[in-house]
Amino acid sequence: MDFKKKYGYSVYLSDKEKGSLLNRFGTEETKARIVRLNQMKENEKRALQMKSDYQAIGAMGERGSGPLKNPEDIKKMKKVLAESSERDYFIFLIGINTGMKTKELLNLKVKHIRDKRFIKLTPDGAEYPINKNLKSRIFEYTASMTDEEFLFSSRKTGQALQRDRVHKILKKAGEEAGVTITGTHTMRKTFGYHFFKQYEDAAFLQKLFHHSSQSVTLRYIGITDEKLKDAMDEFSL
Known part of the structure; x- marks a missing residue:
């Protein structure tokens, strides 16, 4: 049975x-x-x-939380979020530059990210590299914060921001920016998509995302159909 x-x-x-x-x-x-x-x-x-x-x-069909493939859409999102809130902008910035899970992102405290080369919440957890540009932005964002403060806290409670709140923030920003593909997975998938487009290193992404295979990773970041179409463009007998 x-x-x-x-x-x-x-x-x-x-x-x-x-x-x-x-x-x-x-x-x-x-x-x-x-x-x-x-x-x-x-x-x-x-x-x-x-x-x-x-x-x-x-x-089930694909949800509207795929990657932002067009760099112009990323710029639009950044502009809308920056004009709305430094916190909301920084959530998006770290998300698309590290590929962190939303749950991990919202559990971040300043001590996890200040003066670090990698973000690692637990000894057995994933290790997310911090690029040079992000390091300088982290320094500016955390300058007046203590090590034990949550990086992204609710203005009402002072506690870590909740996932559903982030979803609403991204959805609203997407509507204002004219970007329809938004959701909490958007940041992680956007990182994966553009990292792969630049380096074509599916093995690294598979390990970072804890996926069972590279094909799962490519499907997750929305690259499989695109690669097939590109291959067919060059195929000739």
Whole structure:
């Protein structure tokens, strides 16, 4: 018997099914899809024709949280965010320059990033390099902050900013900038996309993102179809 475990509100997957999803979409995207299906079921919007949660998750279309592929869109986002809030601008700046998970980004304290070459929250966690330009921006941003302060805190509570708040910030900025592809994954995917376009080092990104394969990484950053199209342009018999 293929025993199924419960994930969240009412999503049920066997270990084999979850393993298959992780291989197809990677950890981050699989988690996001499980959350989406939970929300759909809670709101009674799950497609009736789907025979199982595994089938429903696999059939989900891509969310609008892909990478910002056009450098002009990145500039527009930076401009809108900079005019709105130094904190919000800096969230975006670190996100697209390090590829950190949003959860990790929001758990950052000044001590994790001040005078560092790499960002590392835990001994076993991922190690995110800090580029030269970002170092100078970090110095300016943290100049008046103590080591124990959260890098990105709520103005109301003083505690770490929450993920849903960041999603709203990016979504609103995207609307103002005329950029439709925004969400909390956008920053991480944007970093991955442009890093790969510059260095074509999928192995580094796979390790950084903790993906099961390079193909999962390329799919995650939205590069697979693009590479196929480029290859077909040059293909001739």
